[in-house]
Amino acid sequence: MGTVTPYGYSESPMVGYAKNRDVVLARLKRIEGQVRGIARMVEQDRYCIDVLDQLSAATRALQAVALELLNDHLANCVADAVKEGPSAGNEKLREASAAIARLVKS
């Protein structure tokens, strides 16, 4: 996101995962490889149950990244907004709750 500062776009003060960006990126690269590997298994006519197990593993890996990002978001963006005041805090809390609900249902 970044906000416009006198020096142009800042270093993304609203990005909760700033400190974990490299870890998150490494995990996403790994999941991308997992999904590519699953496609290869399908091309090779690998047994359904083996493909399903890899799909379950990739799903869990995606959820783990989502939980990591959510924690970073709560600990940074939401916590900052809460300290700023009730109006900013409540808006961020509502937004986070909606994202948690989508995550639980996905």
Place this chain on the structure above:
Amino acid sequence: MGTVTPYGYSESPMVGYAKNRDVVLARLKRIEGQVRGIARMVEQDRYCIDVLDQLSAATRALQAVALELLNDHLANCVADAVKEGPSAGNEKLREASAAIARLVKS
């Protein structure tokens, strides 16, 4: 899997998704692209909630592929084993149940 026939490996009689292979592959390619897109969002410091929403979407897409493969597996591999006899049928049913449990928990 495939079984050895006089002509070499057969057209994978035990692969339940044989008829849907192209559809499944197309979906997996799309999910691979989604995951790459999420990595790009992280590189661009996109807002946490927007990244989380894309992670939820990719998770749901992976689960949809898993459900598709599972249906194909039940309708082909498991149904064939059930028709073959109780021993083959029960083994495939146990295996499918375990895969369903992993899917529900992932």
Place this chain on the structure above:
Amino acid sequence: MGTVTPYGYSESPMVGYAKNRDVVLARLKRIEGQVRGIARMVEQDRYCIDVLDQLSAATRALQAVALELLNDHLANCVADAVKEGPSAGNEKLREASAAIARLVKS
């Protein structure tokens, strides 16, 4: 469901959980008690996180019953229909797939 026989409704030949009925009932009674216990925790103003943990436990217990019923259904109702013929088998398989999808998404 039960089917009409010369003697009236039969002992539910289409109920896959017939042999496990007592186990399933015992588990459901236990979950009913868990939910009542959670209500009591709320009445006693117990800490949110402790209540949440019990909600997660009850949710997992409900899913375990659902997986048990689903296995029984596949091993009995669906397997019987598959042996009966493609028309009966395919209808039951479609129905089971839809139930699995609802379970994965719940």
Place this chain on the structure above:
Amino acid sequence: MGTVTPYGYSESPMVGYAKNRDVVLARLKRIEGQVRGIARMVEQDRYCIDVLDQLSAATRALQAVALELLNDHLANCVADAVKEGPSAGNEKLREASAAIARLVKS
């Protein structure tokens, strides 16, 4: 939880769901009835798929209560701790993250 005040235990300042207690209790009573209704369905040999659908509905209802409690917890207990200071805030955030993870996996 409640804290000791000159008048004894206070009205549970650390219970995030204080304002929603009646709504939460009404929902839990309803879910308790749903689970009892499912047991009755099993006693009546109702069709597996119908029982499974009610199990999915009860599971979703439990998750909805959990999401409600979690939102209340974030908006009250966690927000208060964040305003109190980094040490209190971080502890509550860690605890909430662990509860969210258990919820996503349940």
